[in-house]
Every structure is written in structure tokens, then in C-alpha cells.
Amino acid sequence: MMGLTSNNVVIMAVVAALLLFTATIWLWPRLAGRGVTAVVGRVGMLAATQVAVFAAFGLFANQSFGFYGSWADLFGAENEMGVVVDHDTPGGRVKVTESRKLNVSGGSSPETGGRIDKVTFRGQVSRIASPAYVYLPPEYFQPRYSERRFPAALVLTGYPGTTEALINGLKYPQKSQKLVKEGRMQPTILVMMRPTVAPPRDTECMDVPGGPQTETFFTEDVPKAVSEHYRAGTQARSWGVIGNSTGGYCALKMAMRHPDAFSTAVGLSPYYKAPIDPTTGDLFGGSRQLERENDLMWRLGHKPAPPVSLLVSSSERGEKNYRATMRFVAKVQDLNRRGEPIRISSMILGTGGHNFNTWKREVSPALEWMSTRLHAD
Known part of the structure; x- marks a missing residue:
């Protein structure tokens, strides 16, 4: 199941964060130049890694504390509770x-x-x-x-x-x-x-x-x-x-x-x-x-x-x-x-x-x- 609170979603988010962090460390020397491509690359890698880390922590916290029960609930599309x-x-x-x-x-x-x-x-x-x-x-x-x-x-x-x-x-x-x-x-x-x-x-x-x-x-x-x-x-x-x-x-x-x-x-x-x-x-x-x-x-x-x-x-x-x-x-x-x-x-x-x-x-x-x-x- 790929629901918001499922273990699979949390595990995938953690794995993605770890992979992006590893990739950032590995590729950083190649992006050390001053050119536009290198700067954009560094910014992109940092942004992607931070987003993945925050997503992993957010999904884990949500699973632990039950803030949102589904994707629809998270994005405000839940209309079943009226x-x-x-x-x-x-x-x-x-x-x-x-x-x-x-x-x-x-x-x-x-x-x-x-x-x-x-x-x-x-x-x-x-x-x-x-x-x-x-x-x-x-x-x-x-x-x-x-x-x-x-x-x-x-x-x-x-x-x-x-x-x-x-x-x-x-x-x-x-x-x-x-x-x-x-x-x-x-x-x-x-x-x-x-x-x-x-x-x-x-x-x-x-x-x-x-x-x-x-x-x-x-x-x-x-x-x-x-x-x-x-x-x-x-x-x-x-x-x-x-x-x-x-x-x-x-x-x-x-x-x-x-x-x-x-x-x-x-x-x-x-x-x-x-x-x-x-x-x-x-x-x-x-x-x-x-x-x-x-x-x-x-x-x-x-x-x-x-x-x-x-x-x-x-x-x-x-x-x-x-x-x-x-x-x-x-x-x-x-x-x-x-x-x-x-x-x-x-x-x-x-x-x-x-x-x-x-x-x-x-x-x-x-x-x-x-x-x-x-x-x-």
C-alpha cells in the first residue's frame, strides 16, 4: 500500500534522502567550478537533498503522530468528514x-x-x-x-x-x-x-x-x-x-x-x-x-x-x-x-x-x- 502513513512510503522517502545525500557528497568535487552550470548544479543538489530530508522527517513524524491520515487529507482534498x-x-x-x-x-x-x-x-x-x-x-x-x-x-x-x-x-x-x-x-x-x-x-x-x-x-x-x-x-x-x-x-x-x-x-x-x-x-x-x-x-x-x-x-x-x-x-x-x-x-x-x-x-x-x-x- 502507498498511503500517506504506510511504511513503504516512509522507507522510500528515507532511502531517497540517503541516496541524494550520498550523490551530493560524491558529485560535489565535479561541481566545484564557478561557471553557471556548476553553480546551478550545486544549488540543485542541495535543494533536492534538503527537500528529500525534510520529506522523510515529515512523513516519519506524520506516521508517528497522526497529523494527516491520507494524501487527500494532507492536500486539503478530504471531503468525507462533513x-x-x-x-x-x-x-x-x-x-x-x-x-x-x-x-x-x-x-x-x-x-x-x-x-x-x-x-x-x-x-x-x-x-x-x-x-x-x-x-x-x-x-x-x-x-x-x-x-x-x-x-x-x-x-x-x-x-x-x-x-x-x-x-x-x-x-x-x-x-x-x-x-x-x-x-x-x-x-x-x-x-x-x-x-x-x-x-x-x-x-x-x-x-x-x-x-x-x-x-x-x-x-x-x-x-x-x-x-x-x-x-x-x-x-x-x-x-x-x-x-x-x-x-x-x-x-x-x-x-x-x-x-x-x-x-x-x-x-x-x-x-x-x-x-x-x-x-x-x-x-x-x-x-x-x-x-x-x-x-x-x-x-x-x-x-x-x-x-x-x-x-x-x-x-x-x-x-x-x-x-x-x-x-x-x-x-x-x-x-x-x-x-x-x-x-x-x-x-x-x-x-x-x-x-x-x-x-x-x-x-x-x-x-x-x-x-x-x-x-x-
């Missing part, structure tokens, strides 16, 4: 546009490697349509599990994020398949999406007054669509939500506000209050009360504690959310000591920035933790 207002409701809630095997050892068939479906969800309540990838574990296709409904996890990127980065960067399906194979996780359906359903606006998973009903889409439309199309559980105890950065805030908030949808949530490097900036616009319609209700710290002190299990992550050095995370953990612990049903766990690294390299270290432990708290129907 919001569709569905004025009528013909057809199903899920449209599968592509299926592919998981690139893992022994993944030649769905029964051994699982399958990834590229789908579009059409929300009948929110009127939002958005693409996603659905990972179905190998057990989903095995005869002995044919009557089983599997637990499911909604997996969210940060903002703006690319859904492909959850597969190629953080490798959620690959790590899930490995954990199940090792007996450390139960087979789980992963519904991988980005929270940006109204690009370029960052809705912070809010039902924006007069705007996109993002919270409704994720807490009502998506679980219902998945459960109707796939053999996924229908109860909150079968559903978890996990995300990084903006996706982490969304995960915690949606579980706390909608325990009837998600019983478990993981926030990797989350924050605890929605920002207001040029990317978000006015999320609350001027309502101070609505703003407070989406402030997770405020909720812990002013709203009944929901019966959910939460996991938050941070780093002692490198993460700006460390102190806020420890305050959040302490508040939940205090509620728990008073007999409230909310539960909290934490994953604190010694060092780690707000980036994919840090989240890669946290995905497997988070999936394993979540799996112990989800139940198959």
Missing part, C-alpha cells in the same frame, strides 16, 4: 463502504485476524452522519461465538485528529488482538472515530445550542446503530469509551453525563473543562449553567455521582494536566469514601508529553483495564 443533515430517514443507520483484514501475524482470514469495516453512521436522532472504522475481533467470526453479543468500546481521537491514526498510529486493533490472544482482554468490538463531526469546528462532544448535536450522536445514535448492525451489547454495562486529549475529555464527560450509555470511560491525557477558543465558537449559547454542567470538576461537587468506572492518565513531567488529574482523582476518591457508586483508577507515567509516543504506552494497559469492567450480553 456533516449530513438527513431530512428523511430511509435506509439503515450503518453503511459499510469497505472491509479489510487486520495486518497482523496470522491475519489472512477474519477468523484468525479479525476484520476492519469502514462505515458511515447516520444518526436518526442527532441528524449527524460521520465515518468510522469498526474492528471486529477474530472471535466474532468463529462458530462457537456465533450467538454471542460482544462488549464494545467507542474509541475517539483528539482534535482535529484522523481516524486512521487510531489504526496506524496508536494501533488499537492490533493491540486488542494481541491482548485477547494472550488472555489479558476479552474479545471486544472497537468503534473508532474522531470527535470532529462538524469540521473544522471543535464541538467538544457538546449538544451545541442551535448547532451540531454531537453528544446525542455519540451517546444515542452510534451505540444503537452498532448494536443493530453488529452483534454488540445493547446495555451500558457492555459499552465503554476511550480517547486521548479532546477524546479523553469527551470519554469522561459522556460516561459521567450518560451512565445509561457507557459504564466505563478512559481519558488519556484528558482535560476536565471544555475550552472556548476560535475552533469551538460559542458552545453553550451563553448559558453559564450549561457551561458548568460540562465542567467535570464542577459536576463532581454539584451533581449526583454516576455508577461508572473511570480511568485517567497523565505524566509527572511533560503533561500540563498532571495537577488537574490528581485533583480529579482526589475528588472521586472522596465521593467513593462517602459511599457514592463512582470509581476511579489512574495511570501516571514518570515522563511523557502530550503526544502519540506517550499514548502508545498507555493504550494496552487501558484496554486491559476496560476489559475487566465490560460485560458481554
Whole structure:
């Protein structure tokens, strides 16, 4: 495959940079003259080498951090992420546009490697349509599990994020398949999406007054669509939500506000209050009360504690959310000591920035933790 994030593209860019660098060193003595040809030759060789080196570094960084998921995304030609207002409701809630095997050892068939479906969800309540990838574990296709409904996890990127980065960067399906194979996780359906359903606006998973009903889409439309199309559980105890950065805030908030949808949530490097900036616009319609209700710290002190299990992550050095995370953990612990049903766990690294390299270290432990708290129907 020659996609933007593929290993082949990165390797070709690195090889090209090395070859041009070597050629520049080798040919430099021949281009040492003062004539126009020699000067143009030196400039051309230097320019080509620098472009190749920058391209190689850029492609490697993009593969590591998931800035762009495809060539179309890089060049601004991606038009698949828009919001569709569905004025009528013909057809199903899920449209599968592509299926592919998981690139893992022994993944030649769905029964051994699982399958990834590229789908579009059409929300009948929110009127939002958005693409996603659905990972179905190998057990989903095995005869002995044919009557089983599997637990499911909604997996969210940060903002703006690319859904492909959850597969190629953080490798959620690959790590899930490995954990199940090792007996450390139960087979789980992963519904991988980005929270940006109204690009370029960052809705912070809010039902924006007069705007996109993002919270409704994720807490009502998506679980219902998945459960109707796939053999996924229908109860909150079968559903978890996990995300990084903006996706982490969304995960915690949606579980706390909608325990009837998600019983478990993981926030990797989350924050605890929605920002207001040029990317978000006015999320609350001027309502101070609505703003407070989406402030997770405020909720812990002013709203009944929901019966959910939460996991938050941070780093002692490198993460700006460390102190806020420890305050959040302490508040939940205090509620728990008073007999409230909310539960909290934490994953604190010694060092780690707000980036994919840090989240890669946290995905497997988070999936394993979540799996112990989800139940198959």
C-alpha cells in the first residue's frame, strides 16, 4: 500500500534522502567550478537533498503522530468528514463502504485476524452522519461465538485528529488482538472515530445550542446503530469509551453525563473543562449553567455521582494536566469514601508529553483495564 502513513512510503522517502545525500557528497568535487552550470548544479543538489530530508522527517513524524491520515487529507482534498443533515430517514443507520483484514501475524482470514469495516453512521436522532472504522475481533467470526453479543468500546481521537491514526498510529486493533490472544482482554468490538463531526469546528462532544448535536450522536445514535448492525451489547454495562486529549475529555464527560450509555470511560491525557477558543465558537449559547454542567470538576461537587468506572492518565513531567488529574482523582476518591457508586483508577507515567509516543504506552494497559469492567450480553 502507498498511503500517506504506510511504511513503504516512509522507507522510500528515507532511502531517497540517503541516496541524494550520498550523490551530493560524491558529485560535489565535479561541481566545484564557478561557471553557471556548476553553480546551478550545486544549488540543485542541495535543494533536492534538503527537500528529500525534510520529506522523510515529515512523513516519519506524520506516521508517528497522526497529523494527516491520507494524501487527500494532507492536500486539503478530504471531503468525507462533513456533516449530513438527513431530512428523511430511509435506509439503515450503518453503511459499510469497505472491509479489510487486520495486518497482523496470522491475519489472512477474519477468523484468525479479525476484520476492519469502514462505515458511515447516520444518526436518526442527532441528524449527524460521520465515518468510522469498526474492528471486529477474530472471535466474532468463529462458530462457537456465533450467538454471542460482544462488549464494545467507542474509541475517539483528539482534535482535529484522523481516524486512521487510531489504526496506524496508536494501533488499537492490533493491540486488542494481541491482548485477547494472550488472555489479558476479552474479545471486544472497537468503534473508532474522531470527535470532529462538524469540521473544522471543535464541538467538544457538546449538544451545541442551535448547532451540531454531537453528544446525542455519540451517546444515542452510534451505540444503537452498532448494536443493530453488529452483534454488540445493547446495555451500558457492555459499552465503554476511550480517547486521548479532546477524546479523553469527551470519554469522561459522556460516561459521567450518560451512565445509561457507557459504564466505563478512559481519558488519556484528558482535560476536565471544555475550552472556548476560535475552533469551538460559542458552545453553550451563553448559558453559564450549561457551561458548568460540562465542567467535570464542577459536576463532581454539584451533581449526583454516576455508577461508572473511570480511568485517567497523565505524566509527572511533560503533561500540563498532571495537577488537574490528581485533583480529579482526589475528588472521586472522596465521593467513593462517602459511599457514592463512582470509581476511579489512574495511570501516571514518570515522563511523557502530550503526544502519540506517550499514548502508545498507555493504550494496552487501558484496554486491559476496560476489559475487566465490560460485560458481554
